[in-house]
Amino acid sequence: MGPRAILMGAVAFVATIVGGAGPGAVRLAELATQASPQTMAAKPDATKPTALDGLPAIPNSYLVVNRFDRWTDADERAFGEFISAIGDSGCRNVNACLHSPANPFRASDPQGIYFHADCADFPYFLRAYFAWKRGLPFSYELAVSPRGRGRDIRYTANGNQVSERRDVLSGSSTGYALLETLRDVISSASYRIHPDLDSPRPDMYSPAIDSKSIRPGTMIYDPNGHVGMVFKVEADGRVRFMDAHPDNSVTHGYYDTRFVRARPGMGAGFKNWRPITLVDYTRRSDGVLVGGRMVLAANSEIADYSDEQFFGNVKNPSDDSWNAGSFKLNGEWFDYYDYVRAKLAGGKLEFDPIKEVGDMVDSNCSDLHFRKEAVDLALAAGIQQHAQPGSLPPNIYGTEGDWETYSTPSRDARLKTAFKELRDKAERFVTMYRLHDAKLHYQGTDLVADMLATYDAHAAQCTLTYQRTDGSPVTMGYEEMRKRLFAMSFDPYHCVEHRWGAREPAELATCNDGANKRAWYEAEQNLRNQLDRTYEARMDFGLEELREPGPGKGVAQAPDIDTRAYLVSVRNLMSSATGTQPAARQAN
Numbered sequence: 001m002g003p004r005a006i007l008m009g010a011v012a013f014v015a016t017i018v019g020g021a022g023p024g025a026v027r028l029a030e031l032a033t034q035a036s037p038q039t040m041a042a043k044p045d046a047t048k049p050t051a052l053d054g055l056p057a058i059p060n061s062y063l064v065v066n067r068f069d070r071w072t073d074a075d076e077r078a079f080g081e082f083i084s085a086i087g088d089s090g091c092r093n094v095n096a097c098l099h100s101p102a103n104p105f106r107a108s109d110p111q112g113i114y115f116h117a118d119c120a121d122f123p124y125f126l127r128a129y130f131a132w133k134r135g136l137p138f139s140y141e142l143a144v145s146p147r148g149r150g151r152d153i154r155y156t157a158n159g160n161q162v163s164e165r166r167d168v169l170s171g172s173s174t175g176y177a178l179l180e181t182l183r184d185v186i187s188s189a190s191y192r193i194h195p196d197l198d199s200p201r202p203d204m205y206s207p208a209i210d211s212k213s214i215r216p217g218t219m220i221y222d223p224n225g226h227v228g229m230v231f232k233v234e235a236d237g238r239v240r241f242m243d244a245h246p247d248n249s250v251t252h253g254y255y256d257t258r259f260v261r262a263r264p265g266m267g268a269g270f271k272n273w274r275p276i277t278l279v280d281y282t283r284r285s286d287g288v289l290v291g292g293r294m295v296l297a298a299n300s301e302i303a304d305y306s307d308e309q310f311f312g313n314v315k316n317p318s319d320d321s322w323n324a325g326s327f328k329l330n331g332e333w334f335d336y337y338d339y340v341r342a343k344l345a346g347g348k349l350e351f352d353p354i355k356e357v358g359d360m361v362d363s364n365c366s367d368l369h370f371r372k373e374a375v376d377l378a379l380a381a382g383i384q385q386h387a388q389p390g391s392l393p394p395n396i397y398g399t400e401g402d403w404e405t406y407s408t409p410s411r412d413a414r415l416k417t418a419f420k421e422l423r424d425k426a427e428r429f430v431t432m433y434r435l436h437d438a439k440l441h442y443q444g445t446d447l448v449a450d451m452l453a454t455y456d457a458h459a460a461q462c463t464l465t466y467q468r469t470d471g472s473p474v475t476m477g478y479e480e481m482r483k484r485l486f487a488m489s490f491d492p493y494h495c496v497e498h499r500w501g502a503r504e505p506a507e508l509a510t511c512n513d514g515a516n517k518r519a520w521y522e523a524e525q526n527l528r529n530q531l532d533r534t535y536e537a538r539m540d541f542g543l544e545e546l547r548e549p550g551p552g553k554g555v556a557q558a559p560d561i562d563t564r565a566y567l568v569s570v571r572n573l574m575s576s577a578t579g580t581q582p583a584a585r586q587a588n
Helices: 028-033 037-041 073-089 094-099 121-134 175-185 319-324 336-344 353-380 401-406 409-434 447-460 478-487 515-523 543-547 563-578
Strands: 138-146 160-168 219-222 226-233 239-244 250-254 269-273 276-279 293-296 327-329 332-334 463-467 473-477
Touching: 073 094, 073 121, 073 226, 073 239, 094 121, 094 250, 121 138, 121 175, 121 226, 121 239, 138 175, 138 293, 160 293, 239 336, 250 353, 327 336, 332 336, 353 401, 353 409, 353 447, 353 463, 353 478, 409 447, 409 478, 409 563, 447 478, 447 563, 473 478, 515 543
Parallel strands: none
Antiparallel strands: 138 160, 219 226, 219 269, 226 239, 239 250, 276 293, 327 332, 463 473
16 A cells, blocks of 8 residues: 545545445545544543534544553453454455444444555554544554665665654544544555664564464564454464455455565564553543553563564574574474464464365465456456556556556465465475375375365365456356466456456457557566566566566566366376376366
């Protein structure tokens, strides 16, 4: 998400999503204008509904009111339960999440209110909303500044530091004004802070890799410009997260290599909300805490603060050699992702290959359906009918405007990474099986056949139908979508057939893209082949520039993501070695 100008004008709502809210929906900006922070600050003990400049009276229940001076352990558990319920609800966009039965406060919101947030806003949005509804203290980073030079504050090489904060005091704002302001001032740059830097204090701290610290409500920052939020940690240590997107959609996934590690200054990884205390306040007769200031705990005051996720738990190298840090548990060395999983599973790392293959296929299927929702929003907005711009944005992964809202290069790269993770996991499980690795929890007699059967069974349950330009349906199965994955266009100016990777002339016949758009589609192939999101690369190429290989233009060869072909090849090799014929299965 990019910083946006704070718009407090009357009923304008700059991020309207086509079809996102029905007629008569109350936008946050509308309620925000009814009580600006400056106006309400002058009446901290507002005992009556307030009317401003002829606008309707504001019910007191909309005001931010602090009734407690700190978050207790019970409050944090309740917040975690709030996040878990929303994640488990399966809600598909931010507005639906907060209107679902998973939100215990939904009845206190005006009928028709519409909620909107993207990936960086979403954790702040839910934290502020919960704090407001429960009368708990809340403060936030109003601005961050780069530590060193950088073209885009969201992708600075050495990270950022807090340059300005704002405390949310009783009567200083309505809750809806607060949520609207957070959408304007929070971006992924707000998370990009060195774990050891706590002066000025950031909103979050780096927690220990422990089951008590990585919990529902913990955030996960990908320095490629994305943020997820933990809503469940499973018994085997796998972390489930939910994340929002510029189109207001909410998706779910498992923590894996999609969330990359990076130098400490970039602040990658797990983050928890820093403990906060309201001090120097006056307690009114009705229990409301008026005035005061917020004090955030220092790293040294936080029991589970740790920077081990950056430097390892064996040796503590410098920032320049951070990736030389090692992870050791119970006398055994682990790579980082296995270490996280083992710690969150109580110190024991086990893999159930059959369950994991099925879960990963299901997760990929869900992501494909989430992608469809994103593509459908772009189509509903009519972006595909606009002329193709003469050049790409300065960087296709980090931008503003229609491209940020309606393109899918980052989403697609994460999806491709998940497919590759499944392919790599299948090979790893086969290797572990051959080595009789005790970490593999499998009781059968033919792992490859069982994984293949599980893969096929779950893939068979995954279908998706899109409407071509003429409205005719095209239904695809999981394997067909896997084959098309690197042909699916992230460019919102392309026809829907190209958005879904159509290659056959019969399917492409309804695409009304002209020669120029088709040339752009072909020229963007190397970018579609790329899994890495290179946010600092220059990408504002014209068509002729993009056709020539070079930095920032992707890679010529897509990686292998064909899990099924790998399993079939191993099965066939094993059969050849034993002289037996493989059982008949789905055609390859």
